[in-house]
Every structure is written in C-alpha cells, then in structure tokens.
Amino acid sequence: xxxxxxxxxxxxxxxxxxxxxxxxxxxxxxxxxxxxxxxxxxxxxxxxxxxxxxxxxxxxxxxxxxxxxxxxxxxxxxxxxxxxxxxxxxxxxxxxxxxxxxxxxxxxxxxxxxxxxxxxxxxxxxxxxxxxxxxxxxxxxxxxxxxxxxxxxxxxxxxxxxxxxxxxxxxxxxxxxxxxxxxxxxxxxxxxxxxxxxxxxxxxxxxxxxxxxxxxxxxxxxxxxxxxxxxxxxxxxxxxxxxxxxxxxxxxxxxxxxxxxxxxxxxxxxxxxxxxxxxxxxxxxxxxxxxxxxxxxxxxxxxxxxxxxxxxxxxxxxxxxxxxxxxxxxxxxxxxxxxxxxxxxxxxxxxxxxxxxxxxxxxxxxxxxxxxxxxxxxxxxxxx
Ligand code: PLP
Numbered sequence: 001x002x003x004x005x006x007x008x009x010x011x012x013x014x015x016x017x018x019x020x021x022x023x024x025x026x027x028x029x030x031x032x033x034x035x036x037x038x039x040x041x042x043x044x045x046x047x048x049x050x051x052x053x054x055x056x057x058x059x060x061x062x063x064x065x066x067x068x069x070x071x072x073x074x075x076x077x078x079x080x081x082x083x084x085x086x087x088x089x090x091x092x093x094x095x096x097x098x099x100x101x102x103x104x105x106x107x108x109x110x111x112x113x114x115x116x117x118x119x120x121x122x123x124x125x126x127x128x129x130x131x132x133x134x135x136x137x138x139x140x141x142x143x144x145x146x147x148x149x150x151x152x153x154x155x156x157x158x159x160x161x162x163x164x165x166x167x168x169x170x171x172x173x174x175x176x177x178x179x180x181x182x183x184x185x186x187x188x189x190x191x192x193x194x195x196x197x198x199x200x201x202x203x204x205x206x207x208x209x210x211x212x213x214x215x216x217x218x219x220x221x222x223x224x225x226x227x228x229x230x231x232x233x234x235x236x237x238x239x240x241x242x243x244x245x246x247x248x249x250x251x252x253x254x255x256x257x258x259x260x261x262x263x264x265x266x267x268x269x270x271x272x273x274x275x276x277x278x279x280x281x282x283x284x285x286x287x288x289x290x291x292x293x294x295x296x297x298x299x300x301x302x303x304x305x306x307x308x309x310x311x312x313x314x315x316x317x318x319x320x321x322x323x324x325x326x327x328x329x330x331x332x333x334x335x336x337x338x339x340x341x342x343x344x345x346x347x348x349x350x351x352x353x354x355x356x357x358x359x360x361x362x363x364x365x366x367x368x369x370x371x372x373x374x375x376x377x378x379x380x381x382x383x384x
Pocket of ligand 1: 044101
C-alpha cells in the first residue's frame with residue numbers, strides 16, 4: 001500500500017499530510033517510517049487519555065464483540081450509562097448524542113429555536129469563535145474568512161467582540177434567544193477572556209431571559225483542569241456542547257441541556273442514525289473513567305502550569321491558556337514555520353494562527369515530555 005498517496009485520493013480539504021502514523025501510546029505517535037513523535041496536538045484536543053489507552057481499547061473491543069449498532073429506535077446499556085454519567089458531571093442536564101462537535105452545536109441551535117419560537121430567533125455569538133463546519137455551526141462561527149465561499153449563511157446570527165460583556169449587553173434585545181460562547185476560544189489561538197466575563201454574560205442572559213449556550217467542545221472534560229471550563233467561574237450554562245475528548249478518539253458529541261429547556265423537543269424534532277451508538281458510548285464511559293482514575297483534571301492543571309512556565313522562560317513570546325490548553329503568541333507570523341521545524345525534530349505542535357502556536361497535548365503527558373517539547377520549541381524558533 002502506498003501510504004503517501006492519501007492526499008491524491010481524498011478531497012483537497014486538508015493541507016498535504018506531512019507524515020503518516022501507524023500507532024501510538026501515551027503522548028507518542030509512531031510513523032510508518034518507525035520514527036516516534038511527541039504529540040502536543042492530541043488530534044486537536046481529542047486524545048486526552050493518550051493514544052491506545054489499554055482500558056479504552058478493551059472497552060471498545062468488548063462492546064464491539066457484543067453489539068455495535070441498533071439505531072436510536074431502541075435503547076442500549078452504554079447510552080443509558082453515559083447519559084447518567086454526563087448528568088452527574090453537568091449537574092442534571094439531559095443529553096442528546098451526536099457524532100461530532102458541529103453536530104452537538106446543530107442540536108443546540110435547533111433546541112434554542114424550538115424553545116424560543118419564531119419571534120425570538122437571534123443568536124449572539126462572538127467574533128473569532130469556531131463552532132464547526134456544518135451550515136448552522138458555520139453561520140455561528142465568527143470568522144468571515146471561513147464563511148466567504150459558502151454564502152449565503154443561515155440567517156439569525158449576530159457577532160460581537162469576544163471577552164466584552166458590554167458588547168453583548170448592547171445587542172441583547174427581546175429578539176435574542178441565546179448567547180453562544182466558547183469559555184476559551186480554541187481555534188482562534190487559545191483566547192482566554194477577562195476574569196468575570198462568563199459570570200457577567202450569565203447575568204445578562206438571566207436578565208434578558210435568553211439562554212446561555214457554552215461550546216465546551218474543546219475546553220470540556222478536563223482540558224482546562226475542570227470537567228467543564230465554566231467551572232472556573234462557577235457558571236452554569238443552559239446548554240453545553242461536548243465532543244472531542246469525549247470518545248477517547250471515537251466520534252461522539254453531546255448536546256446537554258437543562259431539563260426544562262430540553263423539554264422543548266418532541267419525538268421527531270431531531271435525530272441521527274449513529275449518534276450515541278454503543279461502541280462510542282462504551283469508549284466514552286471508559287474515557288471518563290480513565291480521566292477520573294488517573295486524576296487527569298489535576299494533571300491538566302499541574303502539567304499546564306509546567307508547560308506555560310517553560311514556554312514563558314523561553315522568552316520568545318507571550319504565553320496564555322488554562323490547564324493543558326496553552327498558546328505561545330510569537331512576535332512575528334512564523335508559527336507555521338516553527339511548527340514545521342518542530343515536526344522535523346519529531347514534536348507535533350499546531351499553528352492555530354499565523355502567530356500562535358497551540359499546545360493541547362494528551363493530559364497523560366509526563367513532566368519529562370513537557371520539558372522536551374518546550375526545549376524543541378525553543379530550538380525550532382532559533383532555527384527559523
Ligand atoms: N466547537 C469548538 C469549540 C471546536 O473547537 C470545534 C472543532 O475544532 C468544533 C466545535 C467542531 O467540532 P467537530 O470538528 O467535531 O465538528
């Protein structure tokens with residue numbers, strides 16, 4: 001098999017892939033050449049429990065040998081157990097299981113429309129945000145460059161500057177059904193809003209009778225040191241979207257809603273063939289177990305501090321983030337070149353923007369691996 005031919009056989013939606021991986025363990029990925037790479041990307045904040053975790057592999061294999069698919073016409077034990085687990089994590093929210101982050105967002109948008117009715121259809125989102133590539137999620141995304149070629153967008157979205165509660169207050173009128181935010185903007189380059197922002201937005205939504213939808217697709221499930229990043233401010237959303245880390249690498253998303261809001265949906269309003277399938281749910285349950293058993297919330301905080309202070313000590317740019325969701329903002333637009341230089345040194349880092357290197361490694365990463373990544377980033381910046 002010609003592994004290098006992949007880019008000739010799939011649609012040109014991704015940049016040419018520089019390396020082909022065949023296996024992984026912990027924070028290491030092994031290429032077809034046999035070379036080992038230190039993974040500071042984790043499939044973009046997905047492989048929080050590390051690659052090929054034996055407990056997750058076992059849960060997937062066990063479930064696959066019992067039952068893989070039933071459709072949502074019928075119940076399965078793993079879906080019930082996962083819904084119970086997410087209710088416990090979220091303080092009693094009800095789940096809709098999807099297959100991706102974008103689909104979790106689509107569910108949130110449709111639920112909001114159904115809850116609010118046709119006279120109250122505006123959703124306030126933020127500039128620079130990223131919510132996915134399907135049409136609703138793309139319209140919610142505050143990046144005109146990603147929308148330009150696909151106009152017209154789904155109507156009903158207003159975008160305001162991120163981190164500015166006054167900007168939200170200025171547009172919150174009786175036509176607004178919800179405010180949709182990432183607690184930390186991920187794809188924009190790990191933009192952390194000012195302290196008190198989420199609390200202020202929560203209060204504004206309460207005063208206006210609008211919903212607060214938090215997109216925790218990237219920040220959720222331990223990435224920032226809490227199950228949900230909104231816990232840093234003790235804020236409870238009306239709707240929360242999860243995906244990425246949830247399935248330990250298998251495709252699963254979840255839209256969680258407070259029960260009175262979820263009650264706006266009736267049978268037939270929304271659905272998906274594959275969402276919440278037994279194998280994905282078994283993988284998610286095992287993933288949540290590993291996060292708990294291996295104290296990965298604490299590890300995210302401690303490892304994140306080490307990573308941030310290591311990058312800061314390089315003196316090569318400013319560092320921001322929370323837990324193991326960190327960015328190094330460079331003084332010049334060379335993040336792509338630095339990422340390429342790090343790849344040559346067998347460390348994977350992501351250039352989220354032309355100036356920002358993003359680090360979202362597996363939460364199981366060791367101190368030694370963090371130090372190695374920091375050293376390679378320093379060498380790579382020196383080299384370009
Ligand atoms: N929301 C956020 C905050 C994301 O970071 C992403 C993906 O990067 C999405 C939604 C979309 O998720 P998916 O790629 O699984 O559709």
